[in-house]
Amino acid sequence: MSRNARINGLLLLVVVALAVLPLALGLGDHKEEPFAGADGEAETAITEIEPDYEPWFSPLYEPPSGEIESALFALQAALGAGVLGYYFGLRRGRRQGAPRADESGAEGA
Amino acid sequence: MVPVSQETGQGVSTIHEVLERVCPAMHIAEGFLPPAHAVAWGVASAPFVVHGVRSLTREVREHPESTLLLGASGAFTFVLSALKLPSVTGSCSHPTGTGLGAILFRPPVMAVLGTITLLFQALLLAHGGLTTLGANVFSMAVVGPWAGYAAYRLSRRSGLPLMAAVFAGAFVADLSTYCVTSVQLALAFPDPSGGFLGALGKFGTIFAVTQIPLAVSEGLLTVLVMRLLTQSSGGELARLGVLVAGKSSRAVAR
Numbered sequence A: 001m002s003r004n005a006r007i008n009g010l011l012l013l014v015v016v017a018l019a020v021l022p023l024a025l026g027l028g029d030h031k032e033e034p035f036a037g038a039d040g041e042a043e044t045a046i047t048e049i050e051p052d053y054e055p056w057f058s059p060l061y062e063p064p065s066g067e068i069e070s071a072l073f074a075l076q077a078a079l080g081a082g083v084l085g086y087y088f089g090l091r092r093g094r095r096q097g098a099p100r101a102d103e104s105g106a107e108g109a
Numbered sequence B: 001m002v003p004v005s006q007e008t009g010q011g012v013s014t015i016h017e018v019l020e021r022v023c024p025a026m027h028i029a030e031g032f033l034p035p036a037h038a039v040a041w042g043v044a045s046a047p048f049v050v051h052g053v054r055s056l057t058r059e060v061r062e063h064p065e066s067t068l069l070l071g072a073s074g075a076f077t078f079v080l081s082a083l084k085l086p087s088v089t090g091s092c093s094h095p096t097g098t099g100l101g102a103i104l105f106r107p108p109v110m111a112v113l114g115t116i117t118l119l120f121q122a123l124l125l126a127h128g129g130l131t132t133l134g135a136n137v138f139s140m141a142v143v144g145p146w147a148g149y150a151a152y153r154l155s156r157r158s159g160l161p162l163m164a165a166v167f168a169g170a171f172v173a174d175l176s177t178y179c180v181t182s183v184q185l186a187l188a189f190p191d192p193s194g195g196f197l198g199a200l201g202k203f204g205t206i207f208a209v210t211q212i213p214l215a216v217s218e219g220l221l222t223v224l225v226m227r228l229l230t231q232s233s234g235g236e237l238a239r240l241g242v243l244v245a246g247k248s249s250r251a252v253a254r
Helices: A003-024 A039-049 A066-108 B011-022 B035-062 B064-082 B098-105 B107-124 B133-157 B162-188 B195-232 B234-239 B249-253
Strands: none
Touching (some): A066 B064, B035 B064, B035 B162, B064 B098, B064 B107, B064 B195, B098 B107, B098 B133, B098 B195, B133 B162, B162 B195, B195 B234
């Protein structure tokens, strides 16, 4: 493995560790709902700070279930990852193709 | 679920519970800013987005070859803001991904790309919202990119290596977004006893603690993508002023 690839791998490893450690160490155990991250909770929270507060607008479309919502989040991540993958793939292909194109151009001349 | 009937302002524990439950959602939920606040943040964000659309169209017209990299920057924001990651506080939150584009294309462009991401989430995921779009755009697509860009430039000027500056930019862009969100919430929902500053102190403390590891993750991922870019798109980075032209990408990548 080249030094470059090792550094990239190490960066990814640290990111994964940062995400996994709170789970592995059980840092969410003191909460009723560990590792919740829902907007629904934020809504309840503001209602608790200001019990009289009434949200005056509701979302035009709400995913009917948590499953659909995570599907849509996955779709968002997949779209982004797809475009990023396309970009880097295209660049790599062009870079690899460039010398070959030069060669064939030279042969043809 | 804690019953909503709990009284407000009943000491720190209640407020902390409340705040811990506000903080996981970075984007302020639909209908959860009073109309006056919603309008004010919309008015504050609008000029930045309009200016951003102008700089984006100018960039694409003058340098059509940068369209792909612009797309990649938007895609990075898309991926990162869909990644809900667990944090040390036992809550989940997600990074923003706006630092990369701000460093590459300057912050105005990110006002547009960030707004697109927020619109997608508001319309399809009921995450964030249309009435709170102005406030969310202001935190994630305006302040985050500008603060991150400033941190990046300052780090570069003070002689830090490129990748350290990129890390600083992405870290600050991520963290400042959440700071602004807590200011916005504190303005709308001041603490019954401590007022605006009281609410801000509490919001800010918890936001920061939850977000710091995520901001580190975002910084590392941005460095990773920038390293891949220096290897694959050195010419383009040189044109954008990120890499010094003529210097080998290898030397700078370190």
